[in-house]
Structure formats: C-alpha cells, structure tokens
C-alpha cells in the first residue's frame with residue numbers, strides 16, 4: 506500500500522500534469538471507486554471545474570477544484586496516469602477525467618480498492634476521510650507531548666499505534682517497521698509503557714525516516730510508480746523491512762518476522778526492547 510512518501514511522489518508528478526486544466530467530462534467505469542456522493546451527482550458536479558492544485562494529507566491525494574475537493578485514496582494498487590484520449594484503455598482503468606487540453610487523467614486500480622469522494626472544498630477537512638487524521642510527520646503539531654498524550658491511554662502495541670492515522674498520518678507497514686528499528690522499540694511493546702526517552706527517540710525516528718523516504722521518492726516494492734512512471738528509491742535504504750534472517754547491522758542477530766497488529770512485522774529481537 507502506498508504510504509505518505511509514495512503518495513507525495515504521486516502528488517508531485519500530477520501537479521505538473523494537471524494543474525490549471527478544466528474537467529470537460531468524466532467517465533466512471535467501476536462505480537464502487539466513487540465513495541460519495543452518488544456516481545450521478547459526482548459526475549454532474551465535477552464537470553466544468555478547474556484543477557487549482559494537487560495537495561496531500563497523510564495518504565490522501567487532494568485535488569482542489571473550482572468549488573469542490575476531490576479526495577482520492579489509492580489503497581492497495583491505485584494509480585493515476587495522464588494520457589492522450591486516444592491512448593488505449595487497459596482493463597484496470599476505472600475512472601477517466603477528460604481535460605480541456607485533450608489529455609485524460611485516468612485512474613487505474615488492479616484491486617479496485619481505491620476510493621474517491623467529492624466534497625465542498627471549504628469544508629473538506631471536516632469530511633469523514635480527513636477530519637480525524639493526526640499531524641503529518643513534518644508538522645510542528647507533532648510533538649513529544651502529542652505522542653505522549655496519545656500513547657498513555659493505549660494498551661495495544663506501539664506498532665498498531667504507529668499504523669493508527671489518528672496519532673500520526675501517513676505511516677503504513679513499511680515505515681512503521683523502519684521507525685521502530687531506528688527508535689530501538691520492540692513492535693509488540695505496549696504503547697502506554699513507553700518512557701519519555703522512548704517517545705523522544707520515536708518522534709526523531711518518525712521525522713527522519715519519513716523525511717528521507719520523501720526525498721527518495723518513496724519505496725518501490727511491487728508496482729508503485731508516480732504519474733511519470735518514475736519509481737522511488739528508498740528500498741535501497743530500508744534497514745529492517747523485508748530483511749528477515751539478515752544480520753542486524755548493530756548487533757548481528759538475524760532479523761525476525763512476526764505478526765503484530767495483523768501485519769507482517771520485521772524487527773531485531775535484541776536491539777528493540
């Protein structure tokens with residue numbers, strides 16, 4: 506699943522390709538991609554609007570239009586492409602936005618799990634998809650105190666809290682493992698047992714890992730690529746994710762993989778406590 510760095514790379518690619526263009530027509534080939542409003546209302550409302558900017562909040566892409574916000578979540582395999590209207594469609598193309606310069610913004614999704622919502626832009630951050638999201642890793646509202654207040658009430662694992670978009674938005678399975686390895690915190694550690702020192706290390710790890718991953722254009726595992734077909738390169742910097750059996754660079758103990766928060770979880774059984 507694309508996490509914040511991959512969605513940010515998609516956003517940057519799209520920004521150059523679609524901003525300033527007007528939506529002339531829309532064709533929805535798989536209705537379930539449109540979460541709200543109804544497909545008919547979605548189509549009627551979006552036609553004629555201009556794409557003013559492409560933003561992002563956590564793992565959501567935010568297309569700011571003339572009066573509405575198009576909120577898009579790529580989920581497992583969603584992708585946007587900008588192509589000429591003559592380019593052949595693949596069977597995985599589900600939504601087509603015809604733009605006024607003759608190109609089409611196309612949404613492709615092998616698994617069909619992605620979702621789009623259209624909502625008035627002035628109240629977009631009150632939409633159910635966005636209203637409960639916590640701070641981004643790069644926002645000043647992500648403080649040790651914010652993490653402490655969130656974690657002290659939680660008896661579940663710290664890994665599940667890192668995946669919880671209400672604590673910090675944008676982190677998924679790959680970066681949660683990398684963050685916990687850097688912070689030397691065991692993924693199964695009960696969240697409310699983290700000390701102030703642990704929390705300070707965790708916050709530092711969240712900011713530094715996510716900053717480096719964004720700078721690298723994200724991680725390319727399986728099929729992720731941005732709208733230009735460019736792939737991220739952070740996979741060469743991964744320390745623990747996917748390294749089961751390889752020696753920990755700190756203590757040479759082989760990394761292990763277990764299941765935490767229902768997700769495959771990689772960690773060093775010695776360094777992470």
Ligand SMILES: [Zn+2]
Nearest residue numbers: 753756773776
């Ligand atoms: Zn180790």
